[in-house]
Amino acid sequence: MALLVGSARAVPVVKRADIDLVVLQFALTLEHLENVFYKQALKKIPEYKFLQAGYTKEYYNNIKYIAHDEEEHVKLLTGGITAAGGKPVAACKYDFPFTDVKSFISLSSILEGVGTSAYLGGAPLITSKDYLTIAGSILVTEALHTSMQRAALHRVPSANPYGTPLSPSPVYTLAAAFIKSCPSSNMALPFTAFPALKGPSGSICPGKPAGFSVAGSLPSKFFVTFINGLEIVSVSPKSVKGKTFWATPPATFGGQTYALVTSTNMTGGPIADSGILYGPAILEITPNPPKYDVNLQK
Secondary structure (H helix, E strand, C coil): CCCCCCCCCCCCCCCCHHHHHHHHHHHHHHHHHHHHHHHHHHHHHHHHHHHCCCHHHHHHHHHHHHHHHHHHHHHHHHHHHHCCCCCCCCCCCCCCCCCCCHHHHHHHHHHHHHHHHHHHHHHHHHCCHHHHHHHHHHHHHHHHHHHHHHHHCCCCCCCCCCCCCHHHHHHHHHHCCCEECCCCCCCCCCCCCCCCCCCCCCCCCCCCCCCEECCCCCCCCCEEEEEEEEEEEEECCEECCCCEEEEECCCCCCCCEEEEEEECCCEEEEHHHHHHEEEEEEEECCCCCCCCCCCCCC
C-alpha cells in the first residue's frame, strides 16, 4: 500500500468509503484548534509567568513539546487527506478564553480531554485499519497530554480506569464554542452543534447533585445523560425551575464527565443525536479513593 513520501509515520493512501475522509477532516479540524491554541498560549504567556505561577522550566518545556505534537498531527492529517484525494480543511479563527497561566492550563486540560474522547468516539466509524492505527496513535498522545495537564491542576491524572468516548456531534458542539469563523472553502462537516448546556464550575463530589441551566425552553419530561469512561447513565432531573435544574451523576463516576439533556433515557447507550436537546456540559468529578485487592495477582 502506498505511503506518503518521506515519513515513517505517514498516513496510508486508502480510497475507501467517504466516511474515512470525513473522520480525517473532522480530526484535522480539532487538531487545527489545538495547534492554534498552544501557539497563542506560547506567544501570550512567557516562561517567567509560568515560573511565577509555581511551575518549573521542565513543565514549560513540556508545553512546547505539546505544541510540537499538535503541529505534527496537523501536518500528518493534512498530508493524508491530500494523498487520499481530498482538500484539507484550513484553520479557523478562534476565541480561547484564557488570560493567565492557570486559566490556560485549565482550558488545556479540557481540550485535551475532549480530543482524547473524540478519537475514541470516532474510532468505530473508521473503515480502514490503517487509518484506525493512525487515529489510535494520536489518541495515545492526546491522552498523555491530558494526564500531564490534569496533574498540573493537582487532579488525578487517570481518574477513571477507562477513557471516555464521545461521538462526533457532541464533540463538534464543544469545539464550536471556540470557533469564531472558518474559511468558506472548508468542507462542511455532517455534524450538528447542539444548544449549550451550562454546568457547575469547579470540581464536584461524587454522588452529589450538580446544577445546570439552558438558554432555551425545556420539555415537560427530559433526562440528564452522563457519560464517563464506558458508562452512559440517564437520570431524571430534580428541582426544575424554568431553565434551571439539578441532576446527580452516578457516585462511581470520576474525572472529566460529559452531561447532555436528552429526550429519552439513553442508559447503556448508544447516544443518538436525534435525542440530544442540549449539551454537552463538562463536569469535573473528584474520583472516589482507589480500591484494589493486593491478593489478586493471578
